[in-house]
Every structure is written in C-alpha cells, then in structure tokens.
Amino acid sequence: MGADSVAPRFWTPQRRRLYAAYGVLALLTLALSAVDTWQRRHGLVIxxxxxxxxxxxxxxxxxxxxxxxxxxxxxxxxxxxxxxxxxxxxxxxxxxxxxxxxxxxxxxxxxxxxxxxxxxxxxxxxxxxxxxxxxxxxxxxxxxxxxxxxxxxxxxxxxxxxxxxxxxxxxxxxxxx
CATH class of the missing domain: 2.10.109 (Umud Fragment, subunit A)
Structure with missing residues (x-):
C-alpha cells in the first residue's frame, strides 16, 4: 500500500448494523429458550x-x-x-x-x-x-x-x-x- 492509501475500516456502518442484528437475534433466542424451559418446568393452576x-x-x-x-x-x-x-x-x-x-x-x-x-x-x-x-x-x-x-x-x-x-x-x- 502506498502512503496515500487508507486501509479499509473493519467496522463499517453496514457491518455495525449486521453485527447488532446478530446480537439482538442471539439475545432473543436465549430469552425465548429460557422462557420455554421455564414453562416446561412451571405452570399456573387456578x-x-x-x-x-x-x-x-x-x-x-x-x-x-x-x-x-x-x-x-x-x-x-x-x-x-x-x-x-x-x-x-x-x-x-x-x-x-x-x-x-x-x-x-x-x-x-x-x-x-x-x-x-x-x-x-x-x-x-x-x-x-x-x-x-x-x-x-x-x-x-x-x-x-x-x-x-x-x-x-x-x-x-x-x-x-x-x-x-x-x-x-x-x-x-x-x-x-
């Protein structure tokens, strides 16, 4: 690379959005799994x-x-x-x-x-x-x-x-x- 060229940045706005979406999906999956496990173990009786x-x-x-x-x-x-x-x-x-x-x-x-x-x-x-x-x-x-x-x-x-x-x-x- 020459002195005038700039190395591409890893964290581009598109990558930030993509990784944020993956993070939200991972958290949502963990939350749903925890709720499913809790419901299989617990319930409500009236x-x-x-x-x-x-x-x-x-x-x-x-x-x-x-x-x-x-x-x-x-x-x-x-x-x-x-x-x-x-x-x-x-x-x-x-x-x-x-x-x-x-x-x-x-x-x-x-x-x-x-x-x-x-x-x-x-x-x-x-x-x-x-x-x-x-x-x-x-x-x-x-x-x-x-x-x-x-x-x-x-x-x-x-x-x-x-x-x-x-x-x-x-x-x-x-x-x-």
Whole structure:
C-alpha cells in the first residue's frame, strides 16, 4: 500500500448494523429458550373449589414431593369422578399428608397417618352418592396419601382417589394468591 492509501475500516456502518442484528437475534433466542424451559418446568393452576385455602398456585414440575406440599395430580376417570367433575376433570390439588412407608389407619371415618388424625370421611357426597372409604395400611413405594382439611374435599380418604401414584402427579404447587 502506498502512503496515500487508507486501509479499509473493519467496522463499517453496514457491518455495525449486521453485527447488532446478530446480537439482538442471539439475545432473543436465549430469552425465548429460557422462557420455554421455564414453562416446561412451571405452570399456573387456578383452584376453583373450596378445598384449598388459595385459589392460584405456581406449579413446579420437577420438584420431588414431600410431606406438607400441595400436589396437583390427574384423577382416575372413574364413573363417580366423571359424574361429579365431568369427562375431563382439571387437576386435583391436595396436600400430601402421607408418604411412602407411612401407616394409614382408620378409627370410624377418621383417617390417621402414623397415629395422627388427618381427615374425616363423609358417608355421602354433596349429591347424595354413597362414598366408599379409601385404603389403609402401609403406603406403597411411589404413592402418597393426600387430603385437605375441608370437609367436602375429595381425596385419598375415598376409594375413588385412594393412594396417588407418583406418575399421576403433574407438579408441586406454591400458593401465590
């Protein structure tokens, strides 16, 4: 190159715009990926019943259940469930009161977990349908006993729900409202 020639500048206005566009696309891709990952792991559930004290929960799909957690699960499509909650009932939300290996007993219609009372079963549903009592004994591996303190809660104290298998759990809920 001669003394009078000027070396071409790398950062021309066109290159600046091009690299800025690449940077924006990269940031947008990272943001969308983070949102997608968060949505696969979390969700929002609106509780439309009186059985839980809160009406909205964030769901964590990866957290492992433990005693006292709010758990949201698919209910078995039994005739009683379909009659009361429709053909495709929403997720049920209850509190885990019994873990695998705990012992569930019953005194009359009151269920106890490891000797501590957790819920009392009704004889009939709000619609007058007889309700069969849920299971007793040692909670099997991979299953949970769930209940609420609400007298009309439909949970493990009834045979239609029984032990809740881990594979039916959609996630663990954290109350937000």
């Amino acid at each position: 509780n439309i019943t009186q059985s839980l004290p809160n009406w909205a929960f964030w769901i964590d799909r990866e957290k492992q259940p433990s005693r006292g957690d709010y758990v949201f699960f698919q209910v078995p499509p039994t005739p009683l469930v379909r009659a009361h909650f429709g053909e495709r009932p929403q997720l049920f939300g209850k509190r885990i009161v019994g873990m695998p290996g705990d012992v569930v007993t019953r005194q009359g219609r009151t269920f106890l977990v490891n000797g501590r009372p957790v819920a009392t079963a009704k004889a009939r549903s709000r619609r007058g349908v007889p309700l069969a009592l849920g299971p007793t004994g040692v909670i099997p591996p991979g299953h949970y006993f769930v209940a609420t303190s609400h007298p009309d809660g439909f949970d493990s104290r009834y045979a239609e729900i029984g032990w809740v298998p881990h594979r039916h759990i959609a996630g663990i809920g954290t109350p937000i409202l």
